[in-house]
Structure formats: C-alpha cells, structure tokens
Amino acid sequence: MITVYGEGRGFRVVWLLEEMGLPYRLRPVDLIAGVEHDAEFLAINPAGFIPALQDGDVIMVESIAIMEYLMARYGPTPLAPQPSDPAFPSYQQFLHLGEAGLAASMYFVSGARNLAPEAERQNWSAGQALSVFESRLGLVTRQLAHSPYLAGETFTAADISVTYALEFARRTVGFAFGEAERAYVARTTGREAYRQAMDVCADTKAWDKKVSRL
The missing domain is CATH 1.20.1050.10 (Glutathione S-transferase Yfyf (Class Pi); Chain A, domain 2)
Structure with a gap:
C-alpha cells in the first residue's frame, strides 16, 4: 500500500494518485503540534518536512520527485508525455x-x-x-x-x-x-x-x- 505522509504539497501527490486510480492511504502529519513528537513520521523523513511517501521499501520526499516516481513506476500514463512527444x-x-x-x-x-x-x-x-x-x-x-x-x-x-x-x-x-x-x-x-x-x-x-x- 502506498502511504502519503502529510497534506500541504502532499496534495499534489494525492491528486496524482486519484488521477491514476492507484490505491493509497493518507497519513496526517501535524506540523503545528510539532513533528518532534511524531516518531513514526520522523523514521520516514528525519528532516521533518512534508510530504513523504512510502511504497514498500521505497521512501521518498519532495512532491515533484514523488510524482515522477509514481508515474514512472506505475505508468505509462497520459499524465506524463513520453520524451518523443512534442508536448x-x-x-x-x-x-x-x-x-x-x-x-x-x-x-x-x-x-x-x-x-x-x-x-x-x-x-x-x-x-x-x-x-x-x-x-x-x-x-x-x-x-x-x-x-x-x-x-x-x-x-x-x-x-x-x-x-x-x-x-x-x-x-x-x-x-x-x-x-x-x-x-x-x-x-x-x-x-x-x-x-x-x-x-x-x-x-x-x-x-x-x-x-x-x-
């Protein structure tokens, strides 16, 4: 199961997952309360910012990199034109x-x-x-x-x-x-x-x- 940690820029990832029809879960991260108390999240991203993604053994941060990973891993998808495409x-x-x-x-x-x-x-x-x-x-x-x-x-x-x-x-x-x-x-x-x-x-x-x- 793909897990997305945090909203914010994580919204990009959730939107992409919905467009691709991939199963996932969103795991909230409360930045206001302080991630220093969220050991589970810090184990995923010790830098403490959102979003982060866990897909099996794969852990990634940075929303655009995550999007590129998902489209490459679970594509092809029209959401990502091929390099030969004029677009x-x-x-x-x-x-x-x-x-x-x-x-x-x-x-x-x-x-x-x-x-x-x-x-x-x-x-x-x-x-x-x-x-x-x-x-x-x-x-x-x-x-x-x-x-x-x-x-x-x-x-x-x-x-x-x-x-x-x-x-x-x-x-x-x-x-x-x-x-x-x-x-x-x-x-x-x-x-x-x-x-x-x-x-x-x-x-x-x-x-x-x-x-x-x-």
Whole structure:
C-alpha cells in the first residue's frame, strides 16, 4: 500500500494518485503540534518536512520527485508525455516550474506576510520572492494564451504541479490572478480526481472553504 505522509504539497501527490486510480492511504502529519513528537513520521523523513511517501521499501520526499516516481513506476500514463512527444518539453518545464519557480517562491512570501513580526512583513527577501513568483507566472500566462493546459491540449501532471502553486498563492496571501489564470484553475480543479483529493485532504478542504468565505 502506498502511504502519503502529510497534506500541504502532499496534495499534489494525492491528486496524482486519484488521477491514476492507484490505491493509497493518507497519513496526517501535524506540523503545528510539532513533528518532534511524531516518531513514526520522523523514521520516514528525519528532516521533518512534508510530504513523504512510502511504497514498500521505497521512501521518498519532495512532491515533484514523488510524482515522477509514481508515474514512472506505475505508468505509462497520459499524465506524463513520453520524451518523443512534442508536448514533452513544455510538460517537463512546467512540472518543475510549479515548485521551483512558483510554490517555493510563494512559500517565503507567505511566511513573511503571515508569520513574521509586523515590522518584517515587507522585508526585502519577501519582495524578491514575490518578484520571482510574478516573473514565472508570466510564463504560465503566456503558455495559456496558446493552449488550455500547460503541455498543450491535454491535462498532465504539470497542471497538478502548477495548479497547486496558484491555489497556494491565493490561499496564503490572497494573490489576485488574471482572467486566464482563473479560467485555467477552474478547468483543472473541475476534474473529478481533484474533488476526490479534496475530500481525502480534509485540512486542505477546510482551509479552502475558510479562505473562500473571507
């Protein structure tokens, strides 16, 4: 049985598993309470961050790496175009940009805006991270001007990666997206597998409802 430890970026993994129809279980990890008291989780990931994945003897961390592993191990799947497919370069680029360019940058913006002392919430590093997010978002916007999904006409794991990042930015700092991005997120989050993943990830679903009411 595949076990996913933690929500957060683990939502990407759960969504992918739902899309692929693979059996799994989600094991909650309470970062607020502190993972130092969670010996089972620390045995899986001593670094103490989420998500982590256990698949038999395989243990992995980092959401994009986990996604690539699952698609390679249990594929082939249309969620991951083959290298010979003309869609592959765009797929590969946006799969990784969703974390390296978007979610990782917004993580530091969110930390400053929501957790830092009041006097440090507009610090230089947070401003730089926001600038990085916005510049990478421009690549997403440009791509969506030519196709409904980031690798072309077909939904792929790159869309899971990027949609998570855009939703993270909306939920954490109230980032205002343009019409193209909003329409794109409506398409990706309208999928049945997304709704199933939200039902599994109860904390993420509750967070989204709370933000939507504000």
